[in-house]
Amino acid sequence: MNRPIRILCFIAALLIACGSAYATPYTFEMGGESSIDVTKTTQGLSMWTDIYQSVSSQAFLLDVGDSFTFKFARMGTDESWINEDDLKPMEVTAYLDFDMPDITQDISGESTGFSGKFEFNQGWQVIWDDPVYVGFGDGGRFAIELSDATFSSSMWTGPHGPCWSEGDADIFATVTLEAAPSPTTAPVPEPATAVLLGLGVGLLGVTRLKRKKASEN
Structure with a gap:
């Protein structure tokens, strides 16, 4: 293998290494239509x-492997006491609306009331069936998780708690970028890539010039 070809192979290997290490971050934007459907809880412990x-104003930039967590919702109950029907798991469904990518993703969960010994402690919990993985764009993929929530009260104050309490708990959402989508247009070369390319062209030019002088002599 002559010297110019060896130089080209070396430059190509460096360019491939640089390209594989380069990952484009993705910007997520939340929409204004997120919700949690609790209509089915009326058959058990009624939740709000x-x-x-x-x-709706959340926007965040993620590299592959990075996560972002934000307050999503709060849940609670107005019921004053845990009865037998409130101990049954009830279906709840969260809908997370994204403007970028343009996706609305649902996440299923269950809400359940509980009552301790002598009904001294009462409360409720919500458990989500997550994480949920979402594909988007050309090869993009991200995960969504919602935090489970629990509210507990004592002194026979029921699942709503004392009069000054709203019997509620916060739900947090976490978005993790698993894979970035392929860009629709060719990206501009990084400075390091451009420098390597320039050096390669320069080395080839020097090699050819030396060969030309040698042949003239």
Whole structure:
């Protein structure tokens, strides 16, 4: 293998290494239509939910492997006492609305009331069936997790707690970028890549010049 070809192979290997190490971060933007459906809880411990207004303004930039957590909602109950029907798991469904990527993803969960010995402690819990993995774009993939929540009261104050309590707990959402989508247009070469390419062209030029002088002599 002559010298110019060896130089080209070396430069190609460096460019491939640089390209594989380069990952484009992705910007997520939340939409304004997120919700949690608790209508089915009326058959057990009736729950209410409130999505935080700040959710619709959330925007965050993630590299592959990075996560971002934000307050998503709060949940609670207005019921004053745990009865037998309140001990049955009830279906709840969260809907997370994204503007970027343009996706609405649902996450299923269950809410259940509980009552301790002599009904001294009462409360509720919500457990989500997550993480949920979402594909988007060309090869993009991210995970969504919602935090489980529990509220507990004592002194026979029921699942709502004392009069000054709302019997509620916060739900947090975590988004993790698993794989970035392939760019739709060719990315601009990084400075390091451009430098390597320039050096390669320069070395080839010097090699050819030396060969030309040698042949003339």
